[in-house]
Amino acid sequence: MRKTQSKILIADDDTMVRSTVSKILEMFGHAVYAVEDGRDVLEIIDETFDVIILDINMPDMDGFQTITALNALDLDIPVLFLTGAGSMDYVVKAINLGAYDFLTKPIEDLDIFNVKIRRAIEKRMYVLQERRYKAELEDDIRLKAKELEEKNKLLLSYSRSLENATVQLMSSLQNAMEEKDFYTAGHTMRVTEYAAMLGRAMGFPEEELKILSRAAQFHDIGKLVIDLSCIQKPGKLTDEEWVLIKKHPSVGANIIGPLGFMEKEQFIIRHHHERVDGKGYPDGLNGDDLDSLTKILIVVDSYDAMTSKRNYRRNLSMEVAIEELFACSGTQFDLETVECFSKNIVNFTPDKSVFSSEYIDGVYAAKNKK
Structure with a gap:
């Protein structure tokens, strides 16, 4: 609330002038220093003053030096210069230094004097009001920003919870598929481990490794809606059975599609059977169209398929499988990816941390049913 008396500071080296101006100001109801x-x-x-009146010609520190020092304090208190018949140079200099107005001495017209003082006080009141408004606005902005930050945290927490719940649901679907064919369970786990190992060896950041591991974990999810009896039979697949099996990458991508947070995983899952020469499926993409994470999954998926025992063929040894990877580099596989994989697979130790505990429990539960 505004104080009843305005607080005015006057500086003049003439005792008579100080006394006279002070009495006039007090007569108009102001508190004078x-x-x-x-x-x-x-x-x-300090900021409690409303107006400052300065004589120009004062010893030691004149009015111009004083207003310059006041400007540095950034108090925004109106300064009126009290002067006699000064030159135009004084007026120009005072205005350039930010003087609000001038008072002539001796004071002859009290009404004009009073009007100038009151206008200066109103200017100060406006400055203080603007400062309060600005401070309140800044406080309001900070409060709104804090509220928005808290809401964003809640939304992020909810999003992560929803994401985790969705991944757990996907894992349950994966487990349902693996109960139909345990080879797929072991294959999925190994491919995910290989992918995480190779991704780290190639220097990918943790966020990219998370995408790669999740894509590897669900890369065969499309087989959930495909009859796997043809995979389990001994002997080679017929042309019709191959057509059916080759649908699983696109089917898997369609299952992942509605999950907005797995857009990159969807691309990898859809294209994990592409080739760098463009002769893969389902889209016939070549090496320039495939990102590095997809190239990793192509290599590790093929490696595990070659080194795993199936009903219709014997598994290859590590050495022979690596030779096959190199033999097909530049056509089926990316050479740089194969080279890095061959250097790191020899001393590789599986790391089950790439899977959730629920997922691993589901895998071994499926195995025990066999």
Whole structure:
């Protein structure tokens, strides 16, 4: 709330002038503080003052030096210069230094004097009001920003919870598929481990490794809606059975599609049977169209398929499988990816941390049913 009296500071080295101006100001109802020079002004000035009246010609520190020092304090208190018949140079200099107005001495017209003082007080009131409004606005913005931050945290937490719940549901679907064919369970786990190992060896950041591991974990999810009896039979697949099996990448991508947070995984899952020469499926993409994570999954998926025992063929040894990877580099596989994989697979130790505990439990539960 505004105080009843305005607080005015006057500085003049003439005792008579100080006394006279002070009495006039007090007559108009103001609280007056009078000092002899600019240094005294700087010692007592604070934001509680409404107006400052300065004599120009004061010893030691004149009015111009004083207003310059006041400007540095950034108090925004209106300064009126009290002067006699000064030159135009004084007026120009005072205005350039930010003087609000001028008062002539001796004071002859009290009404004009009072009007100038009141206008200066109103200016100060406006400055203080603007400062309060700005401070309140800044406080309001900070409060709104804090509220928005808290809401964003809640939304992020909810999003992560929903994402985790969705991945757990996907894992349950994966487990249902693996109960139909345990080879797929072991294959999925190994491919995910190989992918995580190779991704780290190639220097991918953790966020990319998370995408790669999740894509590997669900890369065969499309087989969930495909009759796997043809995979389990001894002997080679017929042309019709191959057509059916080759649908699983696109089917898997369609299952992942509605999950907005797995857009990159969807691409990898759809294209994990592509070739760098463009002769893969389902889209016939070539090496330039495939990202590095997809190239990794293509290599590790093929490696595990070659080194795993199936009903219709014997598994290859590590050495022979790596030779096959190199033999097909530049056509089926990316050479740089194969080279890095061959250097790291020899001393590879499986790391089950790439899977959730629920997923691993589901895998071994499926195995025990066999």
